[in-house]
Amino acid sequence: MKCFSGVYSGRRVLVTGHTGFKGSWLTLWLSELGANIAGIALNPGSQPNHWDLLDLSIEDHRIDLRSLEEVLEAVNEFRPEIVFHLAAQSLVRRSYKDPVDTWSTNIMGTVNLLEACRLTPSVQAIVVITTDKCYENKEWDWGYREIDSLGGHDPYSASKAASEFVAASYRAAFFTSSIPNQEPLLATARAGNVIGGGDWAEDRLIPDVVRAIYSNKPALIRSPSSTRPWQHVLESLTGYLLLGQGLFEKKERYGGSWNFGSNWDDNRNVLEVVSEFYKYFPNSQYQVARSNDARSHEAELLYLDSTKAKRQLGWKTVWDFHKTLNMTANWYKVFGSCVSTVRTSGKIRDLTSAQITEYVENSHQMKCPWTH
DSSP states (O other): OOOGGGTTTTOEEEEETTTSHHHHHHHHHHHHTTOEEEEEEOOOSSSSOHHHHHOOOSEEEEOOTTOHHHHHHHHHHHOOSEEEEOOSOOOHHHHHHOHHHHHIIIIIHHHHHHHHHHTOTTOOEEEEEOOGGGBOOOOOSSOBOTTSOBOOSSHHHHHHHHHHHHHHHHHHHTSOOSSTTSSOEEEEEEEOEEEOTTOOOTTOHHHHHHHHHHTTSOEEESOTTOEEEEEEHHHHHHHHHHHHHHHHTTOGGGOEEEEEOOOGGGEEEHHHHHHHHGGGSTTOOEEEOOOSOTTOOOOSBOOBOOHHHHHHTOOOOOSOHHHHHHHHHHHHHHHHHHTTSTTHHHHHHHHHHHHHHHHHHHHHHTTOGGGO
């Protein structure tokens, strides 16, 4: 697969959180781009999980990022050239149940990784993935830009805003040099609500709906009117890979923060997403859940303005709302049909790879510059 000017072919690339939903998709794509990959993560958080089903062969470190000594050892041994930091406690509702774990993982995990990168001369490019929820949400009707204030009501959002400050501090204090090309370049990426096949996390809309479908039960839908920038996982990964390429090529303007959100027309509320998804599972039902915890606040409105990425990176949304739900639903339908068969992992890897290939082909048809 020839994309991103071939920059990942033969490169040593470290992915933290490779056992997670986005991390597993990214690791497969990097593998197909010819990268030499190492991963740092905890064990997958669910059964089934996308990582185990892919059955990829990489240098696999099961390390808690809060252990600086173990992180330093793994990074120093692998000597990565490009680093993608996805590992995090990424669930809003879990952050209310365990705020200490959320804060320590998302802040000190980022600190420890960046410290290891600072002490490893091979590192040239670092992409820290945060979230669209890192913005101070004022429930306004327009998209947040990279220059808008950071903050967060819940521990997850606030901790990811704090990790943005960690990254900015390391960039200013340690990754700036008067000698050109002597220090790594660092960017942070803020994506929208990412969906796609292979996600089984708790308290996420599509996984909750899929579990209900497989169990022949009505799905319980929280906050049906909440609006989010829904996008397929490959849209955000394209942005991350573009940043990694530019940083590795020493394009200093790629440093800083970047939004990767869906097109304005694809910002939909929860009920619209469920209704569209159920078109592929016509006999399924849902009901609106009543929350008994008034403290577990979640924002009603959230949009991202991705103008900067579109103008400066050449990034654009390829799959619209309907195509995104189509590809996601088809992934779970295929999984459901082969889950009890022999060699499920090979079939799931082929399925996921085929969706990456289709996405790249569609991107090429739309003349996306990164497809060359």
